[in-house]
Amino acid sequence: MKPVQIVIAAIVVIAVALIGFGLWTLWPERERQQGGSAVDSLARIEIENLQQQIAGLQEQLDAMQLEIDGLGMMDAIASYESPGSADETPAPFPRDGENTILGDYASVVLIAGRRDVNRGLTVASPSFLEGFLGRPRQVLSDDCEPMDNPKLKEMLIVEQVGPIKVQMLRPALDSLKEVFGKVREADQDLYDRISTAGSLCVRRIRGTTDRTSTHSFGLAVDLNIDGHLDGFADGKTQLGLTILADFFHAEGWVWGAGFSREDSMHFEVSRQQLERWRAEGKI
Known part of the structure; x- marks a missing residue:
């Protein structure tokens, strides 16, 4: 490797290491030790900005490598211009005064570690659910239709839960109340911007x-921020949903961001939580 390549690579590696250290220090201490629910939305915004800086540095390194390979070493040094500028560096978020990050909750970001977002939880498959609860409707179509299972219908409730109105089984609805209660306590601004795209819909999987x-x-709900639906299967989501996902995970809900076909507005009760409710006589 030529000297200039070594120098450039070293600079980028050091920068990435420093940003990585910044990510570590920004993440709440109890999150690093226990994996609990994140409550510092401002820190999450800053972490996302740092991750974008890491990606930008990698792009710069790749661009420099291509330029060096295509030109002589001195020509590359003379002609090189950084693709970034001071104006493009994300400004730090103030830590006091009014909430200046309101517009960021609905912003779209990549889902980091997508396949690991449901760590420790298992999806309740259709076969498991039918064996565990019975079939909600004997004949299914692609359209939402009423339940005809009398046992499940007895547990079905329509109610305003925090910022949204849902129709779900009673244990799931109570669990959702717990989630939203903790979100409201931690971040009122995010809580006020939660919208839904639906809950109960008796149909077959398309x-x-x-x-x-x-x-x-009645064990799932679709959520979004500010009424903007999340794009399906694009590996991206709204920043506010990444924050909500921590609270849902702590309550035993699976996030659709981890599905093979990413569906990050979707949250559903995990198999472990259902079995816990059965043991407690709730379902």
């Missing part, structure tokens, strides 16, 4: 002939 959707059992 693209299948007879597999029941988790929505069919």
Whole structure:
């Protein structure tokens, strides 16, 4: 490797290391030690900005490598211009006064570690749910239809839960209240911006002939920020949903961001939570 390449690579590696250290120090101490719910939304915003800086540094390194390979070493040094500028560096967020990050809750970001967001939790498959609770409706279609399972219908409740109105089984609705209560306590501004795209919908999973959707059992809800629906299967989500996901995970809910076909506005009760409710006589 030529000297200039070594110098440039060293600069980028050091910068990435410093930003990585910044990510570590910004993450709340109890999060690092216990994996609990994140409550510092401002820190989450700053972490996302730092992650974007890391990606930008990697792009700069790749661009410099291509330029060096295509030109002589001295020509590359003379002609090189940094693709970044001081104006493009994200400004630090103030830590007092009015909340200046309101517009960021609905911003779209990449989902970091997408396959690990449901660590420790298991998806309740359609076959498990039917064996555990019974079939919510004997004949399913692609359209939302009423339940005809009398036992499940007895547990079905329509109620205003925090910022949204939902129709769910009673234990799931109570659990959702717990989630939103903690979100409100930690971040009132985020709480006030939560919207829903639906809860109960008794139908088959689209693209299948007879597999029941988790929505069919009143055990799932679709959420968004400011009424803007999240793009499906694009590996991205709204920043506010990444914050909500921590609270849902702590309450035993699975986040659709971790599905093979990413669906990050979707939250559903995990198999572990259902089995816990059964043991407690709630379901």
